[in-house]
Amino acid sequence: MCSSDLPEAPGPRLPGDLPPVWNVQPRNPAFVGRDTALVRLREQLLARGTAAVQALHGMAGVGKTQLAVEYAHRFAGSYELVWWITAERTELIPAQLADLAVEIGLADGTIKIPAAVTALQTDLRHRPRWLLVFDNAEDPRALQPWLPSGPGHVLITSRNPHWAEIAAPVDVPIFAAEESVTLLRQRVPGIPQADAEQVATELGNLPLALAQAADLLGETGLPASSYLDHLAHHAADALARGASVFHGQSLAATVAYASSRLAEADPAAGVLLRLAASLGPEPIPASLFSAGAAMLPEPLTDMVANPLALHDSLGRISRYGLARLDQDGLQVHRLVQAILRDQLTPAQRGEDVQSVAALLVAAGPADTDDPATWPAWASLLPHLLAVNPAESSSPDLRQFAARAVLYLLRRGDSQTAEHLAAALFDHWAQRLGPDNSDTLAAATELAHARSSLGRISGVRELIEDTLARRRRILGDDHPDTLRSASDLATTLDALGELQPGRELAEDTLARRRRILGDDHPDTLRTASILAGILVILGARRPARKLAEDTLAR
16 A cells, blocks of 8 residues: 555544654744745655655754654654654664654553564554654665564655665755745844844754754843854854754764764874865865875875865765865755854864865966966865965965966956956065065056946056166066056057057067067067057057967967
8 A cells, every 4th residue: 555545543633742652852832934844754654655765964053853753753744653753873772763663552561672662663564644753864875674564655865965775855944935934033022124034044044053042142131243253263153053942952062072973983084184174165075185195184185185085084074074075065054164164273274274275376377367267266265264374474375366366257257356456466466575475476466357347447556666676676577567557558559548558569479479479478468458559559450460470479
């Protein structure tokens, strides 16, 4: 018989009535949202027929257990038996199944556990309208022997996403923004909409963190601004507070426990997770770790050089619920990252930032002009920003950051390029001095970004200052000096100062031909600039000749 063909439980059942056999924890009165997920879960269980098994999986703190509890209560009227089994330690599952056998009269307290379990599994093969929930299971292979068959339903909650062989996996995502705000405003009387939205954003819409924040703010009357300030500076402490009876451990305790178990099971995966905590919350491509294998701490050097071993360790991080893993890479929630960073000493945090900076430099594409490299740039840029290149002591990372600005300009994102270049230039001018090569590189890209945005008036002074410093430090013929000279010629043209622009472009073109050769891209750029100036000045014949030569090359 298909479970979708089963009638509802016989006899009148008032809303809220529980089945005769029931051991599920009380319903969380503050449960919000998830209506779509609950309906879909119900439909999938009914559609799968005999022995329907669904595995709710997701990262730590996403609300898998709470979703299973709510399902059990909301659809309690459809079942005659609902039994909750704590499945984290597989060796304790048989005793809990034996308790169910005693509860329904299949055994007494004197029967041995294996016999009680066998009797239960036999009974469930013929009994309709039952639901078993295996909460916080870790290993599909270890759980499989204890899954019953028959015309009932099984729910599994797990941080491990790999259940496809024995169950239909159901990904439990973070809250939608409106669900987060609803939870906070229901549980924190009087919190303004804007404050609720800001708290939800800073907590990344992670349900457990939101529930803790709501408990803390509601009980203490602490202003949202004070909570957010504490969260920014002491994430682990903020996320250790406010845990309620319905959520068990706090997010900080959950992450600490899972990360310590991960480090014991796979030390290399533990180090990978630590490094990931210093990167951005966006997906981290696996290639980032493999590109700089020689620069990684000792446990990782050999492992990341082996693609299968690397992906096995990344997968283990996902199975412990500390990250999501898909084709885009490893994604660690920002709160998990903050908790992990707070567990480290300042020296350890500094070492990790240096390591990931070296990885970024090693993984960075050499070219910014080729569109084929742009997806790689796009995947690395959030992680570059996370390590704050403006404050970096690494010359290699600073040069990589300047090239990232150039990538943004080539991609056409002048606004973001201007914002990043201005931050780099302001910091480096103060920290490294106005004559530093990285400061001058940032000034160059800042001028390009502002020119692209049409802000020509302030660009001339910036380029003239950069050119003067490069001439003094590097000499007239250095490629960087000639780049600034070409930039100034372009700016003079845009400002209508055509004759000075022509003279500078002609001098720069001659130098670039002599130093770089006639066919170098920089030489051809200057030739194109000069041809444009000649057209405006009315020198059409030489302009055409130069433009035709440039096009041919």
